[in-house]
Amino acid sequence: MTGKYIKTITFLSLIIIVVIQGAWLVNTYRMIETQLLQTSNRLFPQAVLDEAQNRLERLTNAQKEELTLNFSADFNRVQQIDQKVYSDLIIVMNQYADSVYQTGIDLSSADSIFTNYLVQEGYQAQLHCELIDSTGSALQTEEQFAGKYSQKILRTIPVYLNKEHSTAIQAVILNPYWIAFRQMSVLLIATVLLIVFVAGCIIYQVKIIIRQNRIARLRQDFTYAMIHDMKTPITTISMVGHTLESGLMENSPKLKKQYFAILKEESSHLLNLSEKILTIAKLEQSRLKFTKDLVDLPKLFDELIQKYTIKTEKNVTFQQNCQITSPLIADEEYLKEAISNLIDNSLKYSDDEILIRLSAEERENTFFISVWDNGWGIPLKQQKRIFEKFQRGGLEYKKEKKVSGFGLGLNYVYKVITAMGGNVTAESIEGKYSEFTLTLPVQNENV
Template structure:
C-alpha cells in the first residue's frame, strides 16, 4: 500500500472515531436513568390514554407500541395487577407532571392504572439497563474498531516515513560512494590524457603503450559500472529481453577463473566440480552474475583464497554454487545483502577496504529472477559463504522457440 492510501485511510478513520466518540459521549450523557424513567412514564401514560379510548385493544400491545416510538425496542416488561389498597400504589389520574412521578418512583411507589374499584395494573420493566447501555455498545465497539484502524494507519505511515528516510540515507551514501569510486578512474584518465597530449612519452613507446592500457582499463571499468546500473534498472522494470539457450558451463567457468587469477593480487585457488555440463540461460547475463559472485568471494576473503565452484541438479533446477573461505556473513546481514546499494555491513567493508556501490548481489538476484529462478546464501561468520544460483529447466515452449 502507498503512503497516500494510508493518509486517506487515516483521515477517514479519524473522522469515524471523532463521530463515534461524539455519539457515544452524547448518548452517554443523554441516556441517563432519569431520562429512561421519563420515557417509560410517557409511554405508559400514552398507552393508558389509548386504552381509555378503546378498551378492546390489548394494553400490553399498546404499551409496546409506545415504547417502540421512544426507540426502546429492547426493553422487556410484564403487566401485573396490584391492589389499590396498597399504600405504595399511586393511581395514574393522581399524577399530573413527571416531577411528581419521578419523586414517587424514587420513593419506590408503584405507578398503577385502575381497571376497577379494587385493582389496578402496572408495568414491571425486566431489563431497564438495555434502554441505554444496549445502544451504547454499538458505538463503543465501533469506536474501538475505528481506533484500531487509526492506530494501524499511523503505524504504517511511521514505517513508510522511516523507510523513506532509510532510502534517502542509502541514496546519499550511494551518491557519495559513486563520486568517490569514480573519482580515481576519471583522474587517471584525465592525467593520462594530459601526459599523452604533452608529447613527453613520444620517445618512450613502452610507457606510452602502458598509459594507453591504463586509460582503456579505467574506461572499461566505468562503462561496466554504467551498464550494470542500466541492466538492473531494466530488470526491475521487466524491460530486458533475455536470449536463453543451452550453454556449456565448464568453458564459461574456466574463462572466469583464468580472468580472476590474472587480475587479482591474492593467492587464489579454484576447485571446479562440474556435474551438470549445460544450463539453459542467457550466457552474457549469467556469466556476469557468476563473475560478481567470484569477485565478492575474492574481495571478502583473506590473502589466501579457496573458491569452490559447483554445478549440479536439484529439484528440477540447475544450480551453480560459489563457495569461499572468507569472513562470512552474519544472519542479520543476510536479510538485506541482496538489496540495491546495500552491503552486508559497514564493518565488513572497513575491515577489508572494499569499495563499490553494493550493486553486485542485487544484479545477481535480478538476473536470476528474470530467468525464473532464485538465488540463496548460506554462511558462517569467520568460516565461509556459499551463494547458489538456481535456474529452472526450460519448458517445451522455450525449447521450441
C-alpha cells in the same frame, strides 16, 4: 527527523486518538445509563401500582365493585395527577390490598411487570425487586439475589408502601453495562473500525516517511560512493592520456603499451559500472530483453577463474564442480555477469588468502549454481536485506581499508536471475563462510 522520533510521535498520536475515543464512549455510556435510570424511575411506580391492582383483581366481584367505586376515578387520572398524589395512591392501594387480601406485595410479580415496561422502552434488563426500610437496608429480597452483587448495579428511587415511610420497594437493575453496550453496539463497532483504520493509515504513512528518509540517505551515500569510486579511474585516465599526449612514451614502447592497458582497464571499469546501473534500471522498468542460448557452464567457470586469478592480488584458490546433464538455456552474458559479481564480492570481503568454490548440480528439473567462499561472512541482521538496492553486507568497514562499492552487485544478481525465472538464496555465518545459490529452471533446448 529520525525514525525513532517519528515512531515516538506516532505512538503518542495513537494513544491520544484512543484516549479521545475512549472519553467519548465513556460519556456516551454515562448518558445511556442516566437515561436508563430516568426511565426506570418513571416506570417503576406504575409497576408497583399495577402489582397492587393485580392483587385486588383476585378478590370477589363485590369487593371489586367496592374498590372500583373508591379508586376508579383515581386510576383514570393517574397520569395527570402530581407526584405526591401518585405516591399517596400507591400507598393507599397497597395498604388496602394488604388488608383485604391479607398478604404483602408480590416481588416476583413486580419484577415481571417492571421488566415488561422496560422492554417496551427498548431495554432488555435483568432485575429484581426488594423491600427496604427507611435506611435503605433490605427487609425482603428474592432468595437467589440475596447477598452481595458481583457487578455494577442501578437502583431505582424507593417507592414507599405506607404512610410512615418505614417500608419501601426498590428495583435493582443487574446488567446496566450490557444494556448500555447493546445500545452502543453500532457505535462501538464503528469506533473500533475507525481506530483501526486511522491507526493503519498513520502507521502506513510513517513507514513511507521512514522509507523515504532511508532512500534519501541511500541516494546520498550512493552518490558519494559513485563519485568516490569513479574519481580514481577518471583521474587515472586523465593522467595517462596527458602523459601519452605529451609524447614522453614515444621512446619507450613497452611502457607505452602498459599505459594503454591501464587506459583500457579503467575505461572497462567505468563501462561495466554504467552497464550495471543501466541494466538494473531496465529490469525495474521491465524493458530488458534476454536471449536464450545454450550455456557451456564448465567453460564459463573456467573463463571466470582465469579472469579473477589474473586480476586479483590476493592468494585465491578456486575449486569447481559441475554436475549437470541437461542443457542449460539462459542468457550467457547476464548469467556470467551475475556469477562474476558473486566472485568479485567473495574477493572483496575476505582476507589475503581466500578459497572460492564454484559448483553446479541438477535436481528436480532445476539447476543449482553455487558460489561459496570462506571470507568474512555476512552478519545475520543484514542477510534479509542484502539483495536490496544500495544495501551492503555490513562489513565494508571490517578492516582498516574501506571496501569500495555501491551496493548494486547483489541487487543486480537478484534482478537478473529472477527475471530469467529463477531465484537467489544466501547462507552465511559471520567469520566463517558465505554461499550464494542461483536456481534456474531446466528448459527445453528448442524454447
